[in-house]
Amino acid sequence: MKLGPFIHSGFTTKKLMFITTLAMIPMIAASIWENGFDAIILFITSISSVFLMEFICKRRVVFEYNALVTGVLLALLLPANAPWWISVFGAIIAVGLGKYLYGGFGQNIFNPAVLSRVLLTVLFPAIFIMPKWTLDGVSGATLLSKEIGTTMPFFSSLFLSSSPGSLSQAMPLAVLLGGLILLIYKLIDWRVPLFYLATISLLSLLLPGSDKILGHATYLLGNPLLHIVAGGSLLTSFFLLTDPVSSPISSNGRVVFSIIAGVFTMIIRYYTPFPDGAAFGVLLANALVPLIDNYMLKLKVSSP
Amino acid sequence: MRPIDAIFIILIFSSYLKNSKQKYIISILPILLFTVSLISSYIPVSIESFVLPIIAIIACVICIELAPLSLLLLFTEYNHLWEAIMIPVLWFIIMLLIKNLNTRINDEYIPSYIRGFPIRIISLGILYYVFYPLFFI
Numbered sequence: 206m207k208l209g210p211f212i213h214s215g216f217t218t219k220k221l222m223f224i225t226t227l228a229m230i231p232m233i234a235a236s237i238w239e240n241g242f243d244a245i246i247l248f249i250t251s252i253s254s255v256f257l258m259e260f261i262c263k264r265r266v267v268f269e270y271n272a273l274v275t276g277v278l279l280a281l282l283l284p285a286n287a288p289w290w291i292s293v294f295g296a297i298i299a300v301g302l303g304k305y306l307y308g309g310f311g312q313n314i315f316n317p318a319v320l321s322r323v324l325l326t327v328l329f330p331a332i333f334i335m336p337k338w339t340l341d342g343v344s345g346a347t348l349l350s351k352e353i354g355t356t357m358p359f360f361s362s363l364f365l366s367s368s369p370g371s372l373s374q375a376m377p378l379a380v381l382l383g384g385l386i387l388l389i390y391k392l393i394d395w396r397v398p399l400f401y402l403a404t405i406s407l408l409s410l411l412l413p414g415s416d417k418i419l420g421h422a423t424y425l426l427g428n429p430l431l432h433i434v435a436g437g438s439l440l441t442s443f444f445l446l447t448d449p450v451s452s453p454i455s456s457n458g459r460v461v462f463s464i465i466a467g468v469f470t471m472i473i474r475y476y477t478p479f480p481d482g483a484a485f486g487v488l489l490a491n492a493l494v495p496l497i498d499n500y501m502l503k504l505k506v507s508s509p
Numbered sequence: 510m511r512p513i514d515a516i517f518i519i520l521i522f523s524s525y526l527k528n529s530k531q532k533y534i535i536s537i538l539p540i541l542l543f544t545v546s547l548i549s550s551y552i553p554v555s556i557e558s559f560v561l562p563i564i565a566i567i568a569c570v571i572c573i574e575l576a577p578l579s580l581l582l583l584f585t586e587y588n589h590l591w592e593a594i595m596i597p598v599l600w601f602i603i604m605l606l607i608k609n610l611n612t613r614i615n616d617e618y619i620p621s622y623i624r625g626f627p628i629r630i631i632s633l634g635i636l637y638y639v640f641y642p643l644f645f646i
Contacts, residue, residue: 308618315635327638477642488639495609
């Protein structure tokens with residue numbers, strides 16, 4: 206945090222959200238490529254529901270890129286085989302509870318899309334946690350699901366395609382590409398993805414396994430690359446934790462924020478039946494932002 | 510009742526109370542109860558049935574305002590030491606989080622019908638879901 210006067214960077218909120226939307230295009234394309242019509246339905250219902258909720262809450266028609274970003278992120282956090290009405294529920298939670306009740310865009314404490322994903326996970330666990338076997342054998346479970354099997358997947362397939370789970374996991378390479386766009390335009394702080402992914406990697410090597418993992422997917426132990434690529438780690442590090450509204454102001458604060466999110470993510474992955482703790486980690490980190498900001502401010506004032 | 514439910518019910522009720530020192534005294538009840546359950550085999554049967562009511566009476570006398578909460582904590586099942594320790598630890602963490610979140614919540618922008626206490630309860634409800642997976646450890 207620096208004292209004024211400030212020089213305008215040239216980035217308005219509208220421009221920032223527009224570039225974020227552009228950065229999400231590779232992920233949208235990859236998820237449609239992998240999941241076909243199911244993904245298209247989820248994107249359409251999520252985006253239209255978010256805009257409808259914005260209209261209901263504001264009582265006027267407005268096209269804002271932040272609503273588009275929320276809608277796309279909401280769809281990317283849903284499993285490919287999720288029913289369309291889940292995205293409508295998600296939009297009600299994201300806009301109604303996450304944004305509007307806290308005073309609208311810029312005032313929200315929690316990331317709206319993540320909040321809706323967490324509440325939906327708890328309310329409809331069968332869609333998000335349990336492997337939902339269908340007649341053609343397609344599973345809705347992520348590779349981090351403890352019950353998915355004992356055979357480790359190939360990393361090449363993880364990076365490029367065929368990664369089950371939410372829509373964002375269709376092709377991790379597309380998430381990386383989107384993240385790279387955000388980094389090139391300096392829209393996000395590089396420390397956030399770096400420290401979040403480093404914490405996950407380190408903890409995946411250090412943490413002892415629990416009976417939640419041992420006996421099921423043993424390949425999840427001591428496997429940092431898998432924990433980075435599978436699950437929501439990449440999307441979280443580049444798109445969710447970097448939300449300027451719900452992240453700390455100072456750069457040191459953002460480092461602490463990323464580490465806390467990483468620790469919580471790994472605790473949930475290793476010791477609870479929940480397959481992926483990334484969304485829970487983001488929400489906890491969001492809740493800690495005022496505390497981190499206050500502490501960092503005190504530290505700055507007390508340092509000579 | 511699960512410990513996590515107990516914590517959040519206590520937090521909702523205790524947010525009405527101003528005397529924070531009493532809250533801290535009550536929060537050690539789970540650990541006390543778990544200790545009692547560990548040594549229950551050494552306690553004579555004739556005395557054992559009186560232990561819980563005695564603890565309840567002492568807790569209620571120490572803090573009469575929190576008497577219903579003390580009873581709630583006494584009737585919550587603590588299967589592991591982890592759960593008994595988790596209650597006070599999580600209680601303090603959530604109290605700290607709520608205190609700091611309140612500084613961030615800007616009442617000026619919040620719809621008038623949920624300003625003040627309702628929005629704080631909503632924040633508490635969201636925190637419930639954040640910590641929810643920890644009780645499956």
